[in-house]
């Protein structure tokens with residue numbers, strides 16, 4: 001309870017919104033010169049952690065990543081832009097949205113992927129720790145906040161279903 005009382009006040013979404021930019025190098029690509037899905041997943045995880053960490057200012061672990069689709073291929077030499085934003089903070093966990101674009105040589109941008117990640121704030125013994133609340137300010141942030149609540153309900157139902165199936 002003491003820890004709950006000493007939590008910092010809720011922080012606005014804008015304080016932790018982040019952007020990460022990567023150029024695709026040959027080592028990131030398959031033999032056809034297209035960015036590997038696994039490399040992009042790694043960048044998505046990092047971009048999400050960046051916003052999550054800026055919000056909590058504590059160590060975080062990735063608890064889950066919702067389903068991922070890759071919409072267009074990205075070639076070596078092209079640029080990948082990953083924008084991350086905390087959608088909602090719960091008790092010890094938070095949902096971060098990451099939206100990914102590619103920027104071609106011409107400057108044209110295309111949407112590559114979108115992901116929702118759940119991070120959990122932990123102490124040195126890996127025990128979940130309470131986190132500050134989040135203040136959505138714009139209409140878009142408020143919409144994302146509401147939607148994150150619905151996605152959490154779906155995740156929790158799925159976790160309960162898996163737990164029950166394991167016990168059978």
Ligand SMILES: CC(C)(COP(=O)(O)OP(=O)(O)OC[C@H]1O[C@@H](n2cnc3c(N)ncnc32)[C@H](O)[C@@H]1OP(=O)(O)O)[C@@H](O)C(=O)NCCC(=O)NCCS
Nearest residue numbers: 061062063064090091092093094118120122126128155159
């Ligand atoms: C994530 C982890 C800390 C949760 O620990 P736990 O003992 O299950 O903790 P709890 O049941 O108390 O849940 C803590 C929070 O995590 C959330 N959570 C747990 N598992 C989750 C999952 N699979 N997806 C989303 N959220 C999850 C809970 O909803 C809870 O959130 P809340 O406090 O905001 O309500 C633990 O499973 C862990 O350390 N996993 C490994 C993480 C890791 O190493 N990731 C890197 C890749 S391996």
